[in-house]
Every structure is written in structure tokens, then in C-alpha cells.
Amino acid sequence: MTIATPEPARRKRSRSPLTRERLTGxxxxxxxxxxxxxxxxxxxxxAIHNLSVRRISTGFAFLGREAGMPIADAWIDYSPxxxxxxxxxVGLVNTLRIAVIGIVLATVLGTIVGIAxxxxxxxxxxxxxxxxxxxRDLPLLLQLLFWYVLMQGLPAARAAWMPIDGVYLSNRGLILPSIPIGEGHLWVIGTVVAGLIASYAxxxxxxxxxLLDGRPRRLWPYALVLVLGLPALVSWGLxxxxxxxxxxxxxxxFVGGLTLSPEYFALLVAVVTYTSAFIAEIVRSGIQAVHQGQWDAAMALGLRRSFVLRHIVLPQALRVIIPPMTSQYLNLTKNSSLAVAVGYQDIVSIANTTLNQTGQAIEAIALIMAVFLTISLGISLFMNWYNARIALVER
Structure with a gap:
């Protein structure tokens, strides 16, 4: 008596024939x-033909020519x-100043308002x-103009407001105490970042x-050495x-300190407050998406509401919050292009000036598109990676 053995699974898989419908598609x-x-x-x-007829040169060779344009608000060395x-x-750095700082501040403010x-x-x-x-109901451009006009209505430098010692607010902008940053400071900051990454790992x-042996282990002695001790040693050595x-x-x-120009300050306040209103609704809906039974079980154990919110509810709500939050981060980055309305020289403003001076319209617009596309893809990749890290893994 012979027993028929089943064929391997790979033999059972036969490719479906190329039907007429698939071929047509x-x-x-x-x-x-x-x-x-x-x-x-x-x-x-x-486009190339029309440009050649009008004797307009093409290509990016103009990037090597002298700009001749003044940039008032630059965080890196620049001259005309x-x-x-x-x-x-310089325009890219100015755009990143709005995008990165705006995302951090809007997230913090939006989370606080959403919980409130x-x-x-x-x-x-x-x-x-x-x-x-x-x-949420007022256009962002209107809010931007409101904050800019408000900044222009502040008193002059000699009559500047001083809410805190060393901090001045006037029509010149917000002036803060600062620490001059040099090459040695960058090495110390890099050491702090490396220490934070090592502490996380x-x-x-x-x-x-x-989880293997049940014995708790303290992180803070190692983190203290990595985040404070090692940078202090590098700072002392350099x-x-x-x-x-x-x-x-x-x-x-004013002389000295860090000056936030009225244009930058107005744009930052406008995009942060506007985006935080949307983030607040995202945070509120994410918290409400967590089942009420989680709250009831935690309260039955006698845990504080603040502890329950931080360690039980918010980690679960993040799975609902992160995807729409990514869209708001992208919106904030793209909304920074409204800087041209108040004269803040971001990448869009500098590209427009370059376009008027050189006539390289296609190249200037292509650079703007490349910058925003790169920043948006970077934000999306990071947020998608983080979303995958906190996602539930089915067994």
C-alpha cells in the first residue's frame, strides 16, 4: 500500500495565466x-526653446556669481x-529656524491645550x-499680519519693555541673553547629543x-556620566x-545678546499658535480614543490622574495621534513660505529676489521645490519610523 505524499507548497503555487483583462490593463x-x-x-x-529665443541662459551656473543682495536676519556669516x-x-537655514523650532513649540503648546x-x-x-x-477659524496670513503689526506698534528701543532682567521687547524684536557659539561649543553639544543617544540605547x-531576571536597574548614574560628565570633560579639555x-x-x-527680528518673531508666533490649535484637537481626540476602562482600572488601583495620563493613556493615544500630527508638521513647514508677506528672508524670499536679478525662473523655483520636498520627506520618514516603533505588534 502506497501513501501519496503531498507536493511541496511551491509546486502548488501556479502562476495565474495572463488573461485578456490583465493584458488590457x-x-x-x-x-x-x-x-x-x-x-x-x-x-x-x-521651455528650453522659449528661453533660447529670449536669450535667457539656463542651468545653475549663476549660483557661483556674486549675489549682491543684503540679508538682514542671518544666523551664518554672509555679505552681499x-x-x-x-x-x-542662508535662506535654507532661516526656513529651518521656523520649521524646527515651530514644530517643537507647536507640539508642546498644542499638547497642553488639548489636555486642558x-x-x-x-x-x-x-x-x-x-x-x-x-x-482655527482665522486665516494664517491674517494672523501673521496681526502679529507683525503688533510688533511694529511696540515702543522704540530706548523705551523697550523688560519683563525679565536682560530680556527686552521692542519694535526691534525680542532681544535675549546669549552664549557665543564657537567650534568648541559645537563639540560639546555633539557630545551631549551622543550621550543622549547612548543613554537611550x-x-x-x-x-x-x-524583563529577564526581574531585577530593576537604575539608569541615572550612567546617564549622569554620559550626558553631563563626559561633555563637562570635553569642555574642560578644549x-x-x-x-x-x-x-x-x-x-x-541693542548690542550683544540674541536678537529675534520682528519679522521672525511674528512669523514664529503665528505658525506656532495656528498649528497648535489643530494639534490640540488631535491630542484631545487621541486621548478620548483610549477606552474608558483604562482610566477606570488605573483609578481603581489608586494611581494619580497625572500618572495615568503620562504612563498609561498617552502611550496608547500616540498610535492615533502620530499620523495626523505628521500632516500638521508638514503644514507648518510649508506655511513658513508666508514669510515673504512680512519681509522675513527665507528660502522663498531669497529665491524670488534671485529670480528678479538673474531671470533664472525655472532654476529658482526648482530649488524651492527641492528644499521643501527634502524637508517634507525627512519629516515624513522620521514620523513613519516613530509610528512603526510604537505600533502594536501582533503575535
Whole structure:
């Protein structure tokens, strides 16, 4: 008696035949792609022909020429004698100043307002609701102009407001104490960042070992050495000075310190408050998406509401919060292009000036698109990676 053995699974898998419907669909896809490529090629050749007829040069060789444009608010060394490439780098830094700092501040403010909307305090929740509804319903450009006009209406430098010693607010902008940053400071900051990364990796390892043997292990001695001790040693070895420079009023302006121009300050406040209103609603809906039973079980154990919110509810709510939060980060980055409305020289403003001076319209616009595309893809990749890290893993 012979027993029939089943064929291997790979033999059972037979490719489905290329039916008429699939063949038709493949042909149509090829046709559509071919039409799209032909259309792009025709537009490109037409643009090149029109530019050559008007004797307008093409290419990015203009980036090596002298820019001749002044940039008032630059965080890196720049003069009008520098090249257009240097001017574009300054504009990129100015755009990143708005995007990165704006994302951090909008996240913090939006989270606070979103939690406040769920507060049992009637007055606090109503104030948070008014904040959200008013800022979401007003156009961002209108809010930007409001803050800019408000900054222009502040007193002159000699009559500047001083809410805190060493901090001045006037129509010259917000002036803060600062620490001059040199090469040695950058090495120390890099050491701090490396220490934070090492502390995070060590914390995961300690948690994994605790799950194996049940013995808790303290992270803070190692983190203290990595984040404070090692940077302090590097700072001492390089002889880095951490002297704080206080601003002083000399004549009609301030000398020293860190100056946030009225244009930058107005744009930052506008995009942060506007985006935080949307983030507040995302945080509120994410917290409400967590089942009420989680709260009830934690309260039955006698845990504090603040502890329950930080360690039980918010980690679960993040799985709902992160995807729409990514969209708000992208919106904030793209909304920074409204800087041209108040004269803040970001990448869009500098590209427009370059376009008017050189006539390189296609190249200038292409650089703007490349910058925003790169920043947006970077934000999306990071947020997608983080979303995958906190996602539930099915067994």
C-alpha cells in the first residue's frame, strides 16, 4: 500500500495565466506612462526653446556669481559679496529656524491645550475651546499680519519693555541673553547629543535585562556620566568658555545678546499658535480614543490622574495621534513660505529676489521645490519610523 505524499507548497503555487483583462490593463498602463513622459518631454523642450529665443541662459551656473543682495536676519556669516549659493544656504537655514523650532513649540503648546480641553475645570476647558476655535477659524496670513503689526506698534528701543532682567521687547524684536557659539561649543553639544543617544540605547538594554531576571536597574548614574560628565570633560579639555552675553542699549539699538527680528518673531508666533490649535484637537481626540476602562482600572488601583495620563493613556493615544500630527508638521513647514508677506528672508524670499536679478525662473523655483520636498520627506520618514516603533505588534 502506497501513501501519496503531498507536493511541496511551491509546486502548488501556479502562476495565474495572463488573461485578456490583465493584458488590457497592462497595455493601458504602458500607454498612460508613455503619454505622461511625452508630455513632460514636450513641456521641457518647449521651455528650453522659449528661453533660447529670449536669450535667457539656463542651468545653475549663476549660483557661483556674486549675489549682491543684503540679508538682514542671518544666523551664518554672509555679505552681499557672497555668491547666490551662499544666499540660498542662508535662506535654507532661516526656513529651518521656523520649521524646527515651530514644530517643537507647536507640539508642546498644542499638547497642553488639548489636555486642558479635557480638564474637569470648567473655566480652563472653555478657555482652551475658545483658543482652538478662534485660531482655527482665522486665516494664517491674517494672523501673521496681526502679529507683525503688533510688533511694529511696540515702543522704540530706548523705551523697550523688560519683563525679565536682560530680556527686552521692542519694535526691534525680542532681544535675549546669549552664549557665543564657537567650534568648541559645537563639540560639546555633539557630545551631549551622543550621550543622549547612548543613554537611550542603554535604557532599552536595562529594561530588557529587567524583563529577564526581574531585577530593576537604575539608569541615572550612567546617564549622569554620559550626558553631563563626559561633555563637562570635553569642555574642560578644549577650554570652552560659557560666558553669557547680556544685551546692552547703545544709541538707538541693542548690542550683544540674541536678537529675534520682528519679522521672525511674528512669523514664529503665528505658525506656532495656528498649528497648535489643530494639534490640540488631535491630542484631545487621541486621548478620548483610549477606552474608558483604562482610566477606570488605573483609578481603581489608586494611581494619580497625572500618572495615568503620562504612563498609561498617552502611550496608547500616540498610535492615533502620530499620523495626523505628521500632516500638521508638514503644514507648518510649508506655511513658513508666508514669510515673504512680512519681509522675513527665507528660502522663498531669497529665491524670488534671485529670480528678479538673474531671470533664472525655472532654476529658482526648482530649488524651492527641492528644499521643501527634502524637508517634507525627512519629516515624513522620521514620523513613519516613530509610528512603526510604537505600533502594536501582533503575535
Amino acid at each position: 497592462l497595455v493601458w498602463q504602458i500607454v498612460v506612462v508613455g503619454i505622461a513622459i511625452a508630455l513632460v518631454a514636450w513641456l521641457w523642450s518647449n 559679496k557672497n555668491t547666490y549659493l551662499r544666499a540660498f544656504i 480641553r479635557l480638564s474637569s475645570n470648567w473655566l480652563l476647558s472653555r478657555l482652551a475651546a475658545v483658543y482652538v476655535e478662534v485660531l 542603554l535604557n532599552r538594554r536595562l529594561i530588557a535585562r529587567q 577650554g570652552v568658555s560659557w560666558t553669557i552675553t547680556l544685551p546692552e542699549l547703545r544709541g538707538f539699538n
